[in-house]
Amino acid sequence: MASHPIVELTSPSSWAMVEDKFSPYAKETLAKLISFMDNEVLPALRVAHAQVPTDPETRWKTVIPIVKDLKAKARKLGLWNLFLSKKHYPKFGVDLTNLEYAVMAEVLGRGGQFGSEAVNCSAPDTGNMEVLARYGSPEQQEKWLVPLLNGEIRSAFAMTERFVASSDATNIRTSIRQDGNEIVINGHKWWISNAGDPRCALHLVLGKSDPNNKDRYKQQSIVIVPTNTPGVKIIRPMKVFGYDDAPEGHCEIIYDNVRVPLSNLVLGWGRGFEIIQGRLGPGRIHHCMRSIGLAQMALDLMIERVTDPTRKTFGKYLYEHGTVVADIARSRAEIESARLLVLSAALQIDKFQAKGALKEIGIAKFVVPSMALQVVDRAIQSFGAEGVSQDQVLAATWAGLRTLRLADGPDAVHIQQIGQRELKRAPGILKRHAEIKQKEKQLFEKYGVKAHL
Structure with missing residues (x-):
């Protein structure tokens, strides 16, 4: 493995530090991933960008053909859902540690926007799959997680809000309340990545369900909102220095009296944070x-x-x-x-x-x-x-x-x-230094010398 291209990609010293922590399966997967990136993904990147329509309407309705083909090839090679460690997600994960995947993520990074998507490891889907794998009910996992793992649909995570200092997530204002056997959502979000993708089938929405709770970190809940639910209004794609990142995008969304079944609550009330x-x-x-x-x-x-x-x-x-x-x-x-x-x-x-x-x-x-x-x-x-x-x-x-x-x-x-x-x-530093000073004083007295500093 010492002569493998990973040395060129990461440097000999970095690879030497982690090579003994890689299982044979991880080494084999890494080798396949590097080959796949060099021979399939990197040559396809300019083509993929060229296949995104320039027309403002169709660019948000197009599944990029060459990326779809790359995903099919990756899955056949077993280069799929590499981010999901079986150690933490025994039912759904693959036999890779976070350390092993971290090295693979660097390789994927060279493929930019489409590198990670080609192997079903792109955000925000990765985080959403982890949420559903860890916290989702069996019904939620069957309905939403399995299609995400299969690459059949995509997803969005709706947390950041307009007109709110969202760097403190406890500030969010989106209302999530129970009404009988339904949950009602009202709020204004933006910078919701992937919400523009035509394959985006669900949003995980973070909102306030108990604003009067004395514990600020138990006021929030997360709800699964299917994209086609009445009241989900995609206002516009936000641009990053002029780039709209179609077809995924980063959208401004209004949830206007959106109603979903009570069963769409993830984990429980007040568990959002x-x-x-x-x-x-x-x-x-x-x-x-x-x-x-x-x-x-x-x-x-x-x-x-x-x-x-x-x-x-x-x-x-x-x-x-x-x-x-x-x-x-x-x-x-x-x-x-x-x-x-x-x-x-x-x-x-x-x-x-x-x-x-x-x-x-x-x-x-x-x-x-x-x-x-x-x-x-x-x-x-x-x-x-x-x-x-x-x-x-x-x-x-x-x-x-x-x-x-x-x-x-x-x-x-x-x-x-x-x-x-x-x-x-x-406190620990001060205590330790005080103890050293005391011993230092005793040594000065023992040897009968004075400090020059």
Whole structure:
């Protein structure tokens, strides 16, 4: 395995640290995935983008043909639902750990928007499948999870709200209330990813079901809302720096007196916050590893560009300029550092589940997207004006990565949480230092010397 392309993709040191933790099945799957990405997905990406209609009406009604074909090929190869670990989801999962999948997610990241979808591992479906696998009733799993696992339908997760500071999820205002044997939903959401996809069959909607509960984290519930339910109104697709990401999109939605059966409540009343915390942990790591894959892709493009023998500036090849070499070196170092951080978080999830890896997940969440943005920005610079044009993937990649500094909790929230967690160590630090000072004093007295500091 030492000569396998994974070494080129991740670096020998990174692979050496995790290779002994990979099962034979995981190594075989990783090898197949790399081959599938190189031989099937990457050559298909420009075709896939070209198959998205430019017409404003049809671009939201089209299932991209080449992506559909890729999914069929991936499933035949057994490259399917790789994110769902059997250790945590025995009934539905595959024999991969979070650590093993983290490395695979980096490989998938090189495929951008369509890489993960090709193997049924794209957000928000992954998180929604985890919610239904962990918290869904047998009936909910049969009706919604099985088709999602089969890639027959897609889904959306409706949490972020317009006119609300949604970085604090307890602020949400969408009303969820029981009326007889039905649940009634009224609310205004936006940035709901995947809601524009014609295959999107359900929304998992987070809203307030008990706003007067003294515990702010038990006021929320999650309900399954079929997309075709009367009162579900898709207002518009939101654009990210001008990109609408059709056909999935990130939509503004109004739920106007939407009624669903009581059986569509997930887990129970007041369990919404518990569910989203269980959902977001592994998903954040998946995002981070895919981001590292995108950064690696950008660095590869940069190296290809600056070594192009037809390009010179001021009498030098691009790679002969010191600033260019420095940018390459910094990018390599930052990718390596970020990768090890994410692998550590994935290993912690395997050992202690998401709740036991909150620190590692939080650090990765605010470190990795910023790192990837820097690497992509350097690559753009090496391409000059072409780098920000539609002729290169870099501008769209930068726009997508920039959203990750906001998605699943803004950087500021994670930084605040990690800082507060660190400050809790203060009493222990003070106590330990006081004990050291006391012993230090005794040693000064014993040896009869005075401190010079």
